[in-house]
Amino acid sequence: MRVLLVGAGGVGTAVTRIAARRAFFEAMVVADYDLARAEAAVAALGADGARFRAERVDAGDETAVAALLERHACDVLLNATDPRFVMPLFRAARTASATYVDMAMSLSRPHPERPYEECGVKLGDAQFEDAVEWEKAGLLALVGMGVEPGLSDVFARYAADELFDEIEEIGVRDGANLTVDGYDFAPSFSIWTTIEECLNPPVVYESDRGWFTTAPFSEPEVFDFPEGIGPVECVNVEHEEVLLMPRWIGARRVTFKYGLGDEFIEVLKTLHKLGLDRTEPVAVRDARVSPRDVVAACLPDPATLGERMHGKTCAGTWVKGVKDGAPREVYLYHVVDNQWSMAEYGSQAVVWQTAVNPVVALELLATGAWKGAGVLGPEAFPAGPFLDLLTAYGSPWGLREQ
Amino acid sequence: MRVLLVGAGGVGTAVTRIAARRAFFEAMVVADYDLARAEAAVAALGADGARFRAERVDAGDETAVAALLERHACDVLLNATDPRFVMPLFRAARTASATYVDMAMSLSRPHPERPYEECGVKLGDAQFEDAVEWEKAGLLALVGMGVEPGLSDVFARYAADELFDEIEEIGVRDGANLTVDGYDFAPSFSIWTTIEECLNPPVVYESDRGWFTTAPFSEPEVFDFPEGIGPVECVNVEHEEVLLMPRWIGARRVTFKYGLGDEFIEVLKTLHKLGLDRTEPVAVRDARVSPRDVVAACLPDPATLGERMHGKTCAGTWVKGVKDGAPREVYLYHVVDNQWSMAEYGSQAVVWQTAVNPVVALELLATGAWKGAGVLGPEAFPAGPFLDLLTAYGSPWGLREQ
Numbered sequence: 001m002r003v004l005l006v007g008a009g010g011v012g013t014a015v016t017r018i019a020a021r022r023a024f025f026e027a028m029v030v031a032d033y034d035l036a037r038a039e040a041a042v043a044a045l046g047a048d049g050a051r052f053r054a055e056r057v058d059a060g061d062e063t064a065v066a067a068l069l070e071r072h073a074c075d076v077l078l079n080a081t082d083p084r085f086v087m088p089l090f091r092a093a094r095t096a097s098a099t100y101v102d103m104a105m106s107l108s109r110p111h112p113e114r115p116y117e118e119c120g121v122k123l124g125d126a127q128f129e130d131a132v133e134w135e136k137a138g139l140l141a142l143v144g145m146g147v148e149p150g151l152s153d154v155f156a157r158y159a160a161d162e163l164f165d166e167i168e169e170i171g172v173r174d175g176a177n178l179t180v181d182g183y184d185f186a187p188s189f190s191i192w193t194t195i196e197e198c199l200n201p202p203v204v205y206e207s208d209r210g211w212f213t214t215a216p217f218s219e220p221e222v223f224d225f226p227e228g229i230g231p232v233e234c235v236n237v238e239h240e241e242v243l244l245m246p247r248w249i250g251a252r253r254v255t256f257k258y259g260l261g262d263e264f265i266e267v268l269k270t271l272h273k274l275g276l277d278r279t280e281p282v283a284v285r286d287a288r289v290s291p292r293d294v295v296a297a298c299l300p301d302p303a304t305l306g307e308r309m310h311g312k313t314c315a316g317t318w319v320k321g322v323k324d325g326a327p328r329e330v331y332l333y334h335v336v337d338n339q340w341s342m343a344e345y346g347s348q349a350v351v352w353q354t355a356v357n358p359v360v361a362l363e364l365l366a367t368g369a370w371k372g373a374g375v376l377g378p379e380a381f382p383a384g385p386f387l388d389l390l391t392a393y394g395s396p397w398g399l400r401e402q
Numbered sequence: 403m404r405v406l407l408v409g410a411g412g413v414g415t416a417v418t419r420i421a422a423r424r425a426f427f428e429a430m431v432v433a434d435y436d437l438a439r440a441e442a443a444v445a446a447l448g449a450d451g452a453r454f455r456a457e458r459v460d461a462g463d464e465t466a467v468a469a470l471l472e473r474h475a476c477d478v479l480l481n482a483t484d485p486r487f488v489m490p491l492f493r494a495a496r497t498a499s500a501t502y503v504d505m506a507m508s509l510s511r512p513h514p515e516r517p518y519e520e521c522g523v524k525l526g527d528a529q530f531e532d533a534v535e536w537e538k539a540g541l542l543a544l545v546g547m548g549v550e551p552g553l554s555d556v557f558a559r560y561a562a563d564e565l566f567d568e569i570e571e572i573g574v575r576d577g578a579n580l581t582v583d584g585y586d587f588a589p590s591f592s593i594w595t596t597i598e599e600c601l602n603p604p605v606v607y608e609s610d611r612g613w614f615t616t617a618p619f620s621e622p623e624v625f626d627f628p629e630g631i632g633p634v635e636c637v638n639v640e641h642e643e644v645l646l647m648p649r650w651i652g653a654r655r656v657t658f659k660y661g662l663g664d665e666f667i668e669v670l671k672t673l674h675k676l677g678l679d680r681t682e683p684v685a686v687r688d689a690r691v692s693p694r695d696v697v698a699a700c701l702p703d704p705a706t707l708g709e710r711m712h713g714k715t716c717a718g719t720w721v722k723g724v725k726d727g728a729p730r731e732v733y734l735y736h737v738v739d740n741q742w743s744m745a746e747y748g749s750q751a752v753v754w755q756t757a758v759n760p761v762v763a764l765e766l767l768a769t770g771a772w773k774g775a776g777v778l779g780p781e782a783f784p785a786g787p788f789l790d791l792l793t794a795y796g797s798p799w800g801l802r803e804q
Contacts, residue, residue, distance in 0.1 A: 184674075184675045185675040185676060266668070266672065267672055267675070267676065270668065270669055270672040270673075271672075271676075272586075273586045273587040273669070274587060274669065274673075274697060274700055274701060275700035275701065276678065276696070276697065276700055278700065282696065282699045282700055283699060284689075284691045284692075284695045284696050284699045285691070285695060287686075287689035287690070287691050288689070289686045289687070289689050289691050289696060290686075291696055291699075291700050293686045293687060294678070294684065294686050294691060294693055294696045295676060295678065297684045297685060297686045297693075298676055298677035298678055298680065298684055298693050299676060299677065
């Protein structure tokens with residue numbers, strides 16, 4: 001397997017560090033808009049970096065990306081950029097007949113008249129529109145293969161296959177107790193993506209209604225996270241799992257709730273109130289800039305915060321249903337302690353947790369344990385091999401009966 | 403008198419509309435970085451615009467401003483730009499031997515080690531440094547001559563001369579009950595200036611301590627504003643009056659409190675937490691922009707909100723002291739109803755209230771009722787003629803015994 005990794009930010013850099021320890025691939029080309037960032041990621045691997053090389057590429061330039069795939073004879077494109085670049089990278093992989101893997105899906109657009117009741121363009125719609133074409137070509141796009149979406153979907157597949165006869169609700173629940181020394185406010189994940197997720201109308205699935213939306217931050221609930229994280233207030237957020245799971249798994253209801261906390265919710269509401277969440281450029285003296293890019297530029301790069309960060313992050317899937325005629329409720333989860341990920345990989349917990357899952361998936365594709373054609377989510381594949389390999393990577397998962 | 407008005411934003415445009423009705427000056431050149439804006443201000447005067455003409459100028463380009471003053475033989479420069487341009491305009495006026503009038507003073511810089519206890523560079527320090535030079539040249543810089551600072555300082559002079567034998571505290575108190583239809587958040591005054599005022603350490607004067615600072619938003623108090631506005635929560639804010647009044651008026655304590663309200667305070671705190679209040683440029687893809695400029699660009703221009711605005715704004719000076727051996731407490735105030743200022747001038751209340759005062763001052767300078775040399779605040783001049791002329795402009799003031 002020869003991989004083109006596009007994006008050498010926090011997650012992309014963590015991908016290189018995790019992949020460098022695995023033998024399943026022959027070469028990994030690390031490409032970024034900022035060549036220095038790609039070179040830094042490769043240089044940091046030291047003696048383990050022989051299979052890696054850095055390139056410069058504009059992820060928005062489909063032709064350039066396809067040419068890069070061909071030039072390096074890559075058979076896989078792993079997209080570690082922000083979600084704006086999903087479509088050009090997805091199309092470039094198709095053009096170059098490469099397998100495509102991403103960790104977030106094509107962007108949504110709210111319903112023009114009833115944004116908080118009905119879906120407009122849904123997350124991933126643009127990708128699923130091309131599913132038949134990918135399937136006909138015998139090519140695979142594995143979409144939403146990070147931690148959430150990604151591992152959370154694998155958990156749902158596992159629950160459906162092994163733990164339940166009938167599922168009432170699948171609720172992805174994400175929470176953390178991370179703190180960052182020396183900053184008043186320092187998100188541990190891309191603020192660009194967090195704004196996109198949290199300010200878009202949250203999407204909910206119900207089998208008798210299909211997909212629908214609510215107002216942002218709806219249905220707050222306190223979820224008790226494992227391994228010492230404890231209770232965190234979670235709210236509905238737009239997320240790929242709600243769009244992916246019902247395509248392959250039978251459930252009466254699917255939700256995603258994010259443990260944002262009061263302060264973060266207040267910040268997001270304020271950014272929205274001031275129009276600073278917008279992505280369309282505004283004129284500022286002689287320049288034109290996207291306000292959301294300015295917000296991101298003002299905050300510290302989450303990937304650089306690992307040394308000042310303390311605590312754990314938890315991603316997981318809570319499932320409620322029936323097994324052998326009795327009600328059952330479980331939480332399948334994966335916790336990363338920042339201290340561990342920093343010591344072991346020099347990557348902070350949230351980006352490391354996102355990065356490990358696509359590497360596991362690539363290895364399953366390389367060995368043939370996972371195979372398929374079309375535009376498929378992680379829940380379209382057998383969960384067992386994934387969870388076993390994740391554990392073999394030194395990062396076990398847990399199951400809590402509620 | 404020939405006036406160069408620099409800045410054709412909300413306040414500058416209102417200045418032209420107020421001045422157009424008065425005969426005291428011969429010509430007014432309206433100059434802006436954006437020529438179209440200056441032209442629009444002049445065009446809006448219609449038949450009353452014969453004495454006005456539009457020019458383009460960069461307020462930061464001292465040489466260009468001095469040349470413009472000379473080219474049009476202007477004897478007064480009225481600065482209606484944001485406070486970043488105070489120093490180049492102040493110096494340009496001096497170069498061209500013109501009288502200089504502004505509505506905000508040169509910017510402060512917090513104390514490097516003890517920002518919330520000691521003053522660093524104070525508001526106006528850079529201007530007062532040149533006071534001797536102006537005085538020697540027999541030239542006048544009338545600084546802080548808007549509504550606050552400006553009319554508030556005139557009120558303090560009036561109180562000291564007419565209402566009190568001894569003053570314990572002078573507290574400027576500003577509050578409004580303005581609302582804007584159709585916007586979640588729409589400040590009625592320049593957000594650039596509001597951020598500058600509210601996030602800098604507030605300055606307080608005490609006769610036995612001199613000037614010192616506190617934490618932002620300190621000493622909240624509910625002040626009851628007149629003419630139906632009612633009680634508003636006010637907090638300490640950095641403002642010129644605190645620096646101006648003690649230079650000419652004896653008082654044991656001088657403060658400035660602004661009726662920001664909870665929501666606005668929360669917004670300002672969030673902007674600060676995210677670094678979006680910063681003025682130093684940040685790199686955003688290929689551009690470099692000041693985050694605070696981006697915040698301003700995302701919000702509606704306050705000058706355009708008049709039609710959607712309802713309510714009144716109040717500026718005033720509360721004074722506590724002794725008269726004829728008895729304790730006395732008064733609030734001298736000026737209220738503008740947005741409905742009135744829109745109907746009468748097509749200008750929203752807050753910018754109209756700021757704009758009327760420098761026009762009154764120019765008229766007093768033109769008639770010789772006010773004269774002087776050096777760098778002087780409004781309280782250095784007799785208050786009576788100013789308050790009488792303000793009333794003659796159709797905008798009376800009030801006095802409430804507390």
